Amino acid sequence: MTDPDDDIARTLKIAETLRAHLAPLWQAYWDQWNGLHPLPSILSTHLCRESSHAALRALEAAGHEGWQVQAGAVSLFNYVDVPLDVTNLDGANEDDSIEEAAHTWLVNEALGIRLDLTADQFGQVDTVVIEPLDAGEDYIDLLDEVDWMDDPDISDVVDQWTTGPSYDETVEVLKSLTPAQMVSLAL
Known part of the structure; x- marks a missing residue:
């Protein structure tokens, strides 16, 4: 069994690699x-599905096991200054507020980790969220109720994002991020 702190450190390196490819x-x-x-003020806005699926494809190609895309929502109840790009949806008035936003992220149940590559779109963090699965009270699992995951346009974007030299380089870097590699990085 691996050390949870090592898993978090390795996941951070993985997240940095994936964000460098996705940005x-x-x-x-x-x-x-x-x-x-x-143009949204935060470029990851509304691209969580594409980003999560592209990241999953890269992780699988690099041999990282146990990751899956989690569909659901993020509760915005306790968030302050959520960008209008998130809250001002088509047909909504500027004064309308939403209590949650549809969202996807990655989970690895064996490691007990949530990896949200596009968490920055909600204006509360500057980059990714990596946390234990039981720590995210703002994350709402709606997998059985979601009807927006199978959009063919998303598949087309994921296909575009997971081809070419940049993707191949990303997969090679991800392959190097094994637990043994992380120990040598820490020394």
Whole structure:
């Protein structure tokens, strides 16, 4: 059995690698919609499904086992200053507030870890959330109730994001992030 602190440290390196791959893709995604949709203030906004599925594909290609995409929502009840890009949905008035937002993230039940690569879109953190599964009271598991996961447009984006030299390099870096590698990084 591995040390939970080592699992968190390794997951942080994994998250940094995945975000480095995803960030330019988020920019390109929003650039293609320039003029049709305003550029969000935080580029990961509304790209949690694509990002989670692309990350899962990279993790699986690199041999990291046990990860899965979790669909649900994030409770915004205790959040302050949530960006309007999240809360001002089509058809909503600026004064309308929402109590939760549909969201996806990754979980590894064997490690007991939640990895949210696009947590920054809610304006409460600057980057990812890595935490024990039992620590996230704001995360609501709605997997059985979700009807928006099988959108073919998302599959097309994931296919685009998981091909080419950048993706191949990301997978190679992820392959190097084994528990033994993390021990040598800590020394």
